[in-house]
Amino acid sequence: MEKKKISITVIRRLPKYYRKLEDLEKIKISRVSSQELSVLTGFTASQIRQDLNNFGGFGQQGYGYNVKELKDNLEKILGLKNVHNTCVVGAGNLGSAVANFKGFDDAGFKIVAIFDKSEDVIGTKIGGISVKDSADMKKTIKDKDIKIAVLTVPKENAQDVAEELVEANVKSIWNLTTADLDLKDDVIVEDVSLIDSLFTLSYFMKEKYK
Amino acid sequence: MEKKKISITVIRRLPKYYRKLEDLEKIKISRVSSQELSVLTGFTASQIRQDLNNFGGFGQQGYGYNVKELKDNLEKILGLKNVHNTCVVGAGNLGSAVANFKGFDDAGFKIVAIFDKSEDVIGTKIGGISVKDSADMKKTIKDKDIKIAVLTVPKENAQDVAEELVEANVKSIWNLTTADLDLKDDVIVEDVSLIDSLFTLSYFMKEKYK
Numbered sequence: 001m002e003k004k005k006i007s008i009t010v011i012r013r014l015p016k017y018y019r020k021l022e023d024l025e026k027i028k029i030s031r032v033s034s035q036e037l038s039v040l041t042g043f044t045a046s047q048i049r050q051d052l053n054n055f056g057g058f059g060q061q062g063y064g065y066n067v068k069e070l071k072d073n074l075e076k077i078l079g080l081k082n083v084h085n086t087c088v089v090g091a092g093n094l095g096s097a098v099a100n101f102k103g104f105d106d107a108g109f110k111i112v113a114i115f116d117k118s119e120d121v122i123g124t125k126i127g128g129i130s131v132k133d134s135a136d137m138k139k140t141i142k143d144k145d146i147k148i149a150v151l152t153v154p155k156e157n158a159q160d161v162a163e164e165l166v167e168a169n170v171k172s173i174w175n176l177t178t179a180d181l182d183l184k185d186d187v188i189v190e191d192v193s194l195i196d197s198l199f200t201l202s203y204f205m206k207e208k209y210k
Numbered sequence: 211m212e213k214k215k216i217s218i219t220v221i222r223r224l225p226k227y228y229r230k231l232e233d234l235e236k237i238k239i240s241r242v243s244s245q246e247l248s249v250l251t252g253f254t255a256s257q258i259r260q261d262l263n264n265f266g267g268f269g270q271q272g273y274g275y276n277v278k279e280l281k282d283n284l285e286k287i288l289g290l291k292n293v294h295n296t297c298v299v300g301a302g303n304l305g306s307a308v309a310n311f312k313g314f315d316d317a318g319f320k321i322v323a324i325f326d327k328s329e330d331v332i333g334t335k336i337g338g339i340s341v342k343d344s345a346d347m348k349k350t351i352k353d354k355d356i357k358i359a360v361l362t363v364p365k366e367n368a369q370d371v372a373e374e375l376v377e378a379n380v381k382s383i384w385n386l387t388t389a390d391l392d393l394k395d396d397v398i399v400e401d402v403s404l405i406d407s408l409f410t411l412s413y414f415m416k417e418k419y420k
Contacts, residue, residue, distance in 0.1 A: 093306040147415070174411055203224070
């Protein structure tokens with residue numbers, strides 16, 4: 001596979017292709033055209049072909065794509081088979097939702113620790129895992145070789161906790177807080193941006209129903 | 211304000227500008243250049259000027275933007291002052307997190323009902339609101355003139371529940387499930403796509419640390 005820089009907007013479409021291929025595989029469909037993928041995903045057929053061409057194509061003129069083959073390739077491209085030890089920081093409602101979220105397994109993220117600083121939740125179990133005291137966070141992260149953290153603490157604490165995580169050698173953060181984190185460049189931060197999503201919805205409501 | 215079609219990628223940047231302007235206002239900064247906004251948001255200065263020009267500009271050569279004025283304008287553009295009665299469907303961990311989420315008020319979404327079908331949670335209170343039986347959903351939505359629903363039900367039920375919401379005259383859905391909803395074109399669906407976000411993080415981990 002070529003090593004060239006692929007744009008983030010392309011990368012963000014890949015999960016959608018992958019999920020649709022999973023669905024097709026479940027209903028035993030073995031072959032799909034870019035036109036069909038277009039109907040399923042809402043992206044244009046030429047967009048889809050272009051996106052996949054970044055990684056070598058996989059399709060054949062007049063045949064389309066082999067569902068299993070394309071899915072397996074996307075799985076490799078997205079690194080879904082790589083397993084990463086993951087911790088959740090913040091065991092409130094959102095943290096609990098996340099810790100129980102089945103999507104983690106599919107993405108190869110294995111939750112091995114949950115942290116909180118509140119006495120009320122330390123020691124309770126979420127999704128079978130005991131909540132640990134945040135005070136022991138660094139040690140546990142090192143002991144368990146945790147490389148990814150899911151951040152669900154209150155906004156005000158987000159930056160401090162993130163810095164602590166990076167000091168403990170966490171390499172990427174799935175940021176579910178509404179804080180914009182300012183960290184070293186080599187830390188990967190994926191923002192879910194719930195608030196931006198809500199604001200966008202507000203815009204469309206205004207445009208349509210004002 | 212001109213009525214032209216603005217691209218969704220532009221719209222998705224507006225909330226970020228808005229939030230940064232809010233921060234600036236909090237620390238009593240009254241004036242900001244596109245260069246400064248660039249540093250704060252990570253978008254280029256020319257991108258920012260272009261984006262804002264779609265709505266009339268607001269900036270002045272050599273002066274930049276008046277923080278309060280631009281913020282107020284974005285607030286109007288995003289429709290954040292419009293208040294929409296909103297319901298949450300699914301009172302699990304994610305639904306509870308959402309119902310307690312402060313961001314709703316900022317976006318003008320007023321949660322007036324929470325629904326679930328489980329006997330275990332019906333009648334309990336979340337964020338001061340009693341969870342109601344989903345069986346009464348349609349009636350309550352009409353009685354309370356609810357136009358927005360937040361969907362946090364299990365994936366398998368998402369499509370059915372969404373259809374029921376649309377029948378009850380809900381106009382937009384904030385979709386926190388991993389299901390791709392297939393609804394009438396005039397329904398606004400804003401997908402949070404947690405799973406796609408996770409898959410994207412997986413990609414970057416693979417690229418960087420394989």
